[in-house]
């Protein structure tokens with residue numbers, strides 16, 4: 001990580017910046033978290049636990065409750081500010097992983113990371129990705145992400161940040177209704193770099209139209 005290069009360029013930006021932290025061993029996460037803990041302008045980190053644990057056969061930390069809680073527990077010991085843990089959807093029961101990281105000190109969970117996918121060029125009879133399989137994101141993953149956000153928001157007592165395929169304000173409102181207290185937007189930024197501003201405006205319009213005075217009025221407001 002290039003703190004000496006990047007931090008001076010961003011430290012005076014007047015917004016809340018969250019750094020996404022990856023690693024291939026627990027020590028990587030711990031060392032990075034320790035360094036970022038010292039940076040005044042960064043109030044939170046988001047741990048990407050979908051990375052392969054190189055020392056444990058390459059299985060991602062986030063696909064077992066044990067692997068997920070081990071890395072989060074180690075980071076929690078050194079990182080004093082807000083610790084968000086980003087969950088992998090490539091699991092049988094995401095609520096089990098969410099509860100495991102909550103129990104070792106996660107302040108919040110964000111979900112979902114990419115789903116494991118694959119693409120094939122039939123003419124060449126070859127995989128399209130050099131890695132053969134790879135992360136799938138964007139609009140097609142939204143129903144899965146929504147389902148997982150809804151399940152996790154019922155399973156834990158910490159805030160849930162929802163993401164996965166959010167492409168417009170309506171998608172964002174759906175995640176809030178499902179129980180997310182905040183949202184993130186990934187892939188849609190590649191299509192429209194101004195998407196976040198449009199989504200924020202659209203949420204405000206929705207609240208006004210429905211007579212709500214705060215976004216808090218719709219969080220978890222799904223009527224079932």
Ligand SMILES: Cc1cc2nc3c(=O)[nH]c(=O)nc-3n(C[C@H](O)[C@H](O)[C@H](O)COP(=O)(O)O)c2cc1C
Nearest residue numbers: 020048112113114137138163164165166185186187
């Ligand atoms: C090109 C690309 C790079 C990504 N890099 C990261 C990363 O460094 N750390 C991380 O936690 N997630 C990463 N993700 C996953 C996204 O942050 C997000 O969880 C996922 O794509 C689903 O949301 P979206 O459909 O809004 O993109 C990446 C996704 C894409 C498409």
